[in-house]
Amino acid sequence: MPVPAFLHAVGTACPPHDVHQDFLAYAPALLASERERALFARMAERSGIAHRFSPLTAAEGFYVPGAFPSTAARMRRYAAESLPLALAALAELGRKLGRDWREGVTHLILVSCTGFEAPGLDQRLIAAAGLDPRLERTVVGFMGCNAAFHALKLARHIVRSEPASRVLVLNLELCTLHFQETASLEQALCFMLFADGCSAALVGAEPRGLELERFRQETLPDGEDLITWRIGDDGFDMRLSGQVPGAILRHLPAHLRALDAPGAALWAIHPGGRSILDAVQLALELPEAAMAPSRAVLHDHGNMSSATVMFVLARLLAAAGQGRRGVALGFGPGVGVESLAFREAG
Template structure:
């Protein structure tokens, strides 16, 4: 049975953050030590990011009405404020639902021959907020899905979560050939940014952004001329080290990210072993990986751009060309790290590129707490 991913769509909120301007705001915060100021300057400067998107219009100096109370940013003083977790999560509930619906509708519009009434299952993904009835309910209600649509939510898994969501969707389709699964990831990471002297927090602040990605997974035949991705297989591996180097916890003033500077090195050290089970069933790909020439065997690499140093380590460890990581670097440059949604942006960039051809192989991968490496092998059709 062939299961495909179709209708791949991405959405971002309209407010744009310019990286250099955000750097200057964070570097000027009262209470920062000289060391923290240097880390802010370095982290933002080497991030590989030029722009990011946020649901917080308030973070731009001219967006807030003078009569409205400041919650995150006092534009007059230039000071970043410290709202509590409830205030941040309330904003998540306010903004996330709209993005879930917008992304889900865009995926349905891009999937040829499929409509809302065809959707049998919904899988939603997020690690940046919670509410109930949740986003799966909102999607079913606002998109007018059938009354009996089955709904699942994968929460608080981190940056790799869209990969197990796609794997779950593929398994549902393998169990039921008529299934049509709508997968939507929404992450509002900027709701949890804050000023700090802690190096891990500063690094996270320099990287994370807001965005949404969605797709349709189904075993139904693709329409003539429609470009889709065959979902060939998935693999998951945890590295033997690094459990404490990437974490996501709930604090009194939002969710707290631990992202140590050891993460890129750990990924570079273990990425080959993490990919081995994904490619083991195809001798040519497995041999290429063992010979450190995986870049010659797979055309495209949809790597989650957790940061520029992570991409550098993956490129070196797998002997990839600069062009093979160009999609990931473009997404990082223009959108930042949108946690679980980001790999869907990279896949869409690859799928829509004019140089992508029928039969091209794509290796997709994302990294998260554990350290966990989730990967998938896909084939372009159409």
């Protein structure tokens, strides 16, 4: 039988500037009517978000009314900001694993859907972090908020086929580089959710942390246009429909039954927004305690796309017990639903 694979630890990092209040002050000026401005304020108050972080500041002039940056300018900023953020997450991972954590790392999986460059962050990170330049590299790109599941799934496959492997999984997103100048209330509310962050995780066969037991993925019917992420001339264009919570509510119970994870005591739900968390809680009849880690990450960081569920798993690892079972859930373009059944190492 293949050996089991374990998520040993997760280090997390965010850029230095909390921009949430600045955005709440700025966005209403883009809206056309007093009614829309009042609705935006009401939704912001109910969002469950208090902080969102970015490398940008309101004073630096990256976003100038009437002259927002091109996609090329945003990619240049991505290249400048991604490596320092990745190194900060690796430093936090090192504090959790010890100074010798780099020894024996065989693979790097880089996940990002908010920037492109070549040579890429994966190559620059290997050199800057003192990793073995011969390790195997894989990039998981442009898969959206549930991309962390694809990376963990791949890491599990690697460890199960090559038990001596130690796989570094890095999720890095700079969503605030893609703010658009828009008069659309729906888009303004979408931009209010997204933020920047990075996670660095290590997966291996040593039995500690969380065992990655089973994965399941499904594309919901008639959901192709509900979550989209496309490259435009003025940055990447995100659409997050208000119909997403309803789709989750209808289809999630059957998806979870197919995952076959009875008795889950731990829940790591991607905090795509308060309405999405509410829909998951209602669909699965979960107690508020089960939602607490995901709601806390949403409150403290907003939606950092693919990195967000890793921040939730980091909180669960910090309070790990003995042998409890859990489920992680994520939602992305399509609408794609990704799930993971896991168990604490006992």
